[in-house]
Amino acid sequence: MPKRGYHHGNLRQALVEAALKLIEVxxxxxxxxSEAAKQAGVTPAAVxxxxxxxxxxxxxxxxxxxxMFADLMQYAYDKGQPSALAAxxxxxxxxxxxxxKHPGHxxxxxxxxxxxxxxxxxxxxxxRARGIFERAVTELCxxxxxxKRPPASMFSAHILALSHGVVELYARNxxxxxxxxxxxxxxxxxxxxxxxxxxxxxxxx
Amino acid sequence: MPKRGYHHGNLRQALVEAALKLIEVxxxxxxxxSEAAKQAGVTPAAVxxxxxxxxxxxxxxxxxxxxMFADLMQYAYDKGQPSALAAxxxxxxxxxxxxxKHPGHxxxxxxxxxxxxxxxxxxxxxxRARGIFERAVTELCxxxxxxKRPPASMFSAHILALSHGVVELYARNxxxxxxxxxxxxxxxxxxxxxxxxxxxxxxxx
DNA sequence: TGTACATCAGTGAACGCGCGTTCACTGATGTAC
DNA sequence: TGTACATCAGTGAACGCGCGTTCACTGATGTAC
Numbered sequence: 001m002p003k004r005g006y007h008h009g010n011l012r013q014a015l016v017e018a019a020l021k022l023i024e025v026x027x028x029x030x031x032x033x034s035e036a037a038k039q040a041g042v043t044p045a046a047v048x049x050x051x052x053x054x055x056x057x058x059x060x061x062x063x064x065x066x067x068m069f070a071d072l073m074q075y076a077y078d079k080g081q082p083s084a085l086a087a088x089x090x091x092x093x094x095x096x097x098x099x100x101k102h103p104g105h106x107x108x109x110x111x112x113x114x115x116x117x118x119x120x121x122x123x124x125x126x127x128r129a130r131g132i133f134e135r136a137v138t139e140l141c142x143x144x145x146x147x148k149r150p151p152a153s154m155f156s157a158h159i160l161a162l163s164h165g166v167v168e169l170y171a172r173n174x175x176x177x178x179x180x181x182x183x184x185x186x187x188x189x190x191x192x193x194x195x196x197x198x199x200x201x202x203x204x205x
Numbered sequence: 206m207p208k209r210g211y212h213h214g215n216l217r218q219a220l221v222e223a224a225l226k227l228i229e230v231x232x233x234x235x236x237x238x239s240e241a242a243k244q245a246g247v248t249p250a251a252v253x254x255x256x257x258x259x260x261x262x263x264x265x266x267x268x269x270x271x272x273m274f275a276d277l278m279q280y281a282y283d284k285g286q287p288s289a290l291a292a293x294x295x296x297x298x299x300x301x302x303x304x305x306k307h308p309g310h311x312x313x314x315x316x317x318x319x320x321x322x323x324x325x326x327x328x329x330x331x332x333r334a335r336g337i338f339e340r341a342v343t344e345l346c347x348x349x350x351x352x353k354r355p356p357a358s359m360f361s362a363h364i365l366a367l368s369h370g371v372v373e374l375y376a377r378n379x380x381x382x383x384x385x386x387x388x389x390x391x392x393x394x395x396x397x398x399x400x401x402x403x404x405x406x407x408x409x410x
Numbered sequence: 411t412g413t414a415c416a417t418c419a420g421t422g423a424a425c426g427c428g429c430g431t432t433c434a435c436t437g438a439t440g441t442a443c
Numbered sequence: 444t445g446t447a448c449a450t451c452a453g454t455g456a457a458c459g460c461g462c463g464t465t466c467a468c469t470g471a472t473g474t475a476c
Contacts, residue, residue, distance in 0.1 A: 045431080048432090162366055168315075186362050193403055194399050213420075238463065249462090422467100440448105
């Protein structure tokens with residue numbers, strides 16, 4: 001919490017960070033504007049100097065999440081290039097890594113009920129993330145013979161659904177839902193079997 | 206709302222149904238005990254004659270969900286017998302059908318944050334549902350040559366994750382997240398590719 | 411069949427609480443001269 | 444460098460609200476005699 005500059009220094013970002021921490025710990029339900037303000041060492045009313053209200057604060061947290069997410073995937077994608085398969089796989093791994101490393105952002109993005117169309121900034125950030133993922137998928141699709149190639153949008157929907165499902169069911173420390181496998185292993189093996197089904201990797205492993 | 210018998214007749218169930226409706230419409234967040242009571246035509250205090258409190262009411266809604274879910278999967282499984290593949294596929298379809306037909310139950314079960322171990326009844330119902338699904342998966346596994354057979358628990362985790370992901374991302378009417386494919390098509394095609402990856406259905410379709 | 415009684419589902423008022431939001435204000439910071 | 448002023452980030456008190464929960468109660472229902 002830097003105390004430099006104007007009164008607080010950087011209250012806007014401090015509030016976003018407090019909100020992320022609260023969302024992570026208490027769920028999207030448990031998050032309250034008042035508590036976020038308190039965590040940032042400030043009166044609830046001060047929040048209104050920087051945000052329109054509670055929802056706007058969550059939306060900004062989600063926006064930053066999408067932006068980081070896009071950066072991370074872009075980086076992973078570049079690292080896997082020029083192999084379309086490697087680029088795809090590292091991008092997939094980046095998904096889970098993001099969810100684990102930034103649970104607050106992940107929850108704000110996917111579980112807070114905030115519409116992705118709430119603000120243009122949020123919508124743009126989400127579109128950028130989606131675009132990177134779809135590029136990785138599309139390039140990989142080109143390695144499948146056209147007559148048995150699934151539409152790229154279906155392909156990406158499958159992978160996203162599997163990834164999201166793994167995060168929701170197995171990457172949250174919900175006691176009782178435990179699986180003997182780590183989320184990373186589950187996702188990697190699942191994607192592996194799926195890619196084999198598409199003929200993208202050799203059938204025997 | 207039957208008015209027979211004791212004062213209300215069957216307030217307990219009426220409250221569960223009101224809660225389900227509210228959870229479906231307003232999300233697990235939006236659900237309040239007071240409003241559920243109001244919907245059932247009763248004072249909030251009356252709820253305490255039948256439940257320990259708000260959480261207990263949600264837990265009962267989830268329990269009924271798991272119970273219905275298990276029945277539905279059992280029925281689907283039986284219908285697909287004696288073919289292990291057919292039994293598996295109808296069971297998978299039952300998952301999505303349940304999520305679409307009973308969104309209130311689904312949300313109470315998977316999105317309300319209620320621990321499955323909250324009460325023995327809830328835990329039992331969940332275990333029964335899980336057991337049926339795992340049986341379908343295990344039987345299907347036996348058709349894979351042992352040396353390339355994945356553990357049944359991993360197999361089932363993959364399918365559950367994919368199913369849950371499809372529900373969360375594509376079967377909720379969240380504007381902006383739309384996909385050109387129906388959730389049913391997405392899930393069916395995804396599972397098909399996955400099974401092909403395991404060599405359970407012929408590689409060319 | 412009729413009456414006296416026990417049961418207990420639902421009432422209604424009250425509680426303390428924390429919420430999001432508003433408002434007039436204050437006082438530290440940055441700026442013009 | 445020093446002073447007067449404008450800006451505006453954050454204050455603190457207040458608001459109305461609906462929440463979950465408690466409590467002594469009431470009165471309809473079912474039962475014993």
